Amino acid sequence: MFTSIDFVSILPEILILALAVILLCVEPFWKEEERRNAGWLTAGGLFLIIIISLLFGQPGEPTAVFGGMIRFDWLGFFFKLLFMFAAAVTSMLLMDHEKAGGRGEAYLLLLASVLGMNLMAASADLIMLYLAIETASIPLYILAGFLLTDDRSTEAGFKYLLFGTLASTVMLYGFSLIFGFAGTTNLYLLSDLFASGKISAVLAFSVIALVLMGIGFKVAVVPFQFWAPDVYQGSPTPVAGFLSTASKAAGFAVIVRFFIVAFPDYAPSWTVLLAALSAITMTVGNLLALSQTNIKRLLAYSSIAHAGYAMIGIVAFSQLGAASVVFYLAAYIVTNLLAFGVIMAFSRVTGSDDIKDYAGLSRRNPWLALMMLAAFLSLAGMPPFGGFVGKVFVFAAGVQAGYVWLVIVGILNSIIGVYYYLNTMKYVYLYRLPDEDEEDHPVLLTRPYAIALAVLVIGVILVGTVFAPWFSWSNSAALNLF
């Protein structure tokens, strides 16, 4: 019944499940103060899974497994690696969170969510896709509202749950329409059906619109972005970081597969739609970020803007475009996790997320300030950090496809971005504490932060300088889409 390729294709998921079971069995026997070690277990386990997957689980030729439910190819595989990396780092950042770090459930939920995301990236069937999206989302609803005694967190959890369910039901309605008209739920069969002209263009578009709304919510593109700032602000910071990176990237993995594989013949139309969304998303995200005083809200709007940049690669509808989206997301995940990691490390000591409280950080902890600088410059698209290369590739794909106007919109937006990112860094480097006694108020890092942030900062620089291996992976991910 099951062949070895079936097994290999879901090797990471099997291992994640095993890790979750181990965590579940071990954690109750730990003493209260030892429970944060669940973070080490999760992070270590995930890194081990990444290595095992790289050694034994690399896909060859794309194959459909489990009766076409799952596609075993590089697109899914590379995204899986990214999600697991993000989750590993997030669990390290969670460890010293005052209220969430000592509770094993948090790590378990994180693992459950990653399991769902992995399947999102790999699924080739609407039913599988929907199940995967729900598996990924429901643990995140809980994680967002994890701090029960904190009103903002509860609000964030509820808001995310309500809007998330709404978006997913709308998307499910779209899926059901597809099945009703096409008689199949397999993405790879849909493209032929839609190409044959048996299904009307009106239907195709209504389906595209409905699905776009569901996925648009996940990746937070305008006009489905409104939940993001409130949820990011209220959630525990590492969870917000995870939401803004892995969850967003999972949405993009679905967009890439769904639009490019199932609707290639309608590409001239939906690329225009996505181009418009991309331009609006970038502009709205960046303009609203300008006036933020809370750093988590600032990053929320900036992450909305980044969804817009990444979308340029999909609009390009080419192999380079898809590869550049994947590369962009890889760079963005590492960068934004670094940014949220710095914020987490800072707020753990100071208890504040206000930008003005970052004054004097470069004297309170020069290393943390440098890491924040690396993260923000990378977000702004400056070399030698990953964000620069990602932006250039995405823009190059846009220019190649003839979307020069969209690239120019992107460039104008990145100038706005430079302004507010540097403005934030001004507090860190230029301003001082009211009494100028920074030496007496150091911001110390605990071990999990030191390790996680060091890994991330090296990652940001590696992606930005030695970009050939990452690009060739991204390229193999895009290779079989066209």
Added chain:
Amino acid sequence: MNFPILSVITFLPMVAAVIMLMIPADRKTEVRGVALATAAIDLLFSGWMYLQYLLGHMTGYQFVEEYRWLPALGISLKFGVDGMSAPLVLLTGIVMFTGVLISWGEYNPEKHLSAGIQDRPREFFAFLFLLAGGVFGVFVSLDLFMLFFFYEIAVFPMYLLISIWGWVKTREYAAMKLTLYLFIGSVVALVGALVMYWQAGQNTGIYTFDMLQLEKAGFSASFQNIWFLPVFIGFAVLGGMWPFHNWSPDGHVAAPTAVSMFHAGVLMKLGAFAALRVGVMLLPQGAYDWKWLIMTFAGIAVVYGAYIAFVQTDMKYMIGFSSVSHMGLVILGVSTLNHDGLVGAGVQMFSHGVMTALFFAITGMIYDRTHTRQIPELGGIAKVMPFATIGFIIGGLVSMGMPGFSGFIAEFPIFMGVWGRAWLLAVVASISIIITAAYIMINIRKVFFSPMPEEIEKHHIGDITVLDKVAIATLCFCMIVIGIFPAVMVPMVETGVQHILALLGGQ
């Protein structure tokens, strides 16, 4: 495999920046020691490279290194220098070395002196060296992608350097203005570069960022006409080209001394060089068709910059606008697209870099002691700082284009070149020489030789340090040597110009 001298020159400062960041923050002397040692080694390497090129009578691109970085998109780390860029590499080495010397950071409360960088020198030198690495990278890159990569690296540390260590009154405003101007310029040029990349790939079937390949891409005249201006002006913003020069004097004034030296001495050359390298050399037909516009802008910059410099009362603003005027001459020389003009532009880039670094260094020394840069409030500096006075006078003579100094060697061919294209413009532009002479001489008389005001007298200011003297002597030496023996630079620049003229195809 030869010794990869260009990679070493480029990456040494960046490595040193990382090493400095590893040193504990309170060990300032060690940080300064590492900085000075690195700068000295880099200067030796770039000087050695320059001498080899000069004495070997080399032509074309030399010391070429190529590492395939991302073959899928035709990106490679390709370094090489020609007669145009070799002097600029040397210039960067010189400015970096002297910049470290004058930022050393002597603190002497008795003499009312806290010169150089006292606050967080570790971060200061690290950012400065990152910037220097970026600048070297642009001058030696033969790959368009890498050129942008290094160009951006050279831009953003500027924001931090100015906003953290700059002049309290205007630093936040000036730093942000400068960064946004330069970033806008560079990304506009980036779009042009991406378009060139795809168009060249379509024309030749080879998708590559290698500029030596792009030179042969055969862009159509209409394509060149559309994309020349965005690319050229995008880069020329950093060259302080009128009407996009506005960021530059503000940036000069707000920046700490070493950064002003870097900024006016090297960064503005970066803009002019990249505009020449990417704009003119890759899109020669566009340059030919638009030269009237560029010449007009440059001509206005030359005279207007000199006039605004003349009416300034702040020494740094004066030098800042004089930089706009002198960089206008560089762009004017480039826009003539003939032999004389281009040779002049090449030499002027070096000459002005050294000269303006000297001006800013001395202005910084005066400001550190008197705490003012207002020309009316200053006086009698010659009594206490004779060495600096001589340095300033030499710089002034270069600025006026006196024979016997490098300024003459640079400006004379530029005016010759302009005469060949539009004699009227040459006449108009030469007015700037008179204005320059006026403001330099007035400034020298007032600041250095008029009686010392009581306000300054009572502070008992002291002379400059030995390190400062070494810096001034180094800079003056360069200007005099080129003035007396033009053969140390002009033939070399000419070899670079030959290549550009070949691309222009005899137009």
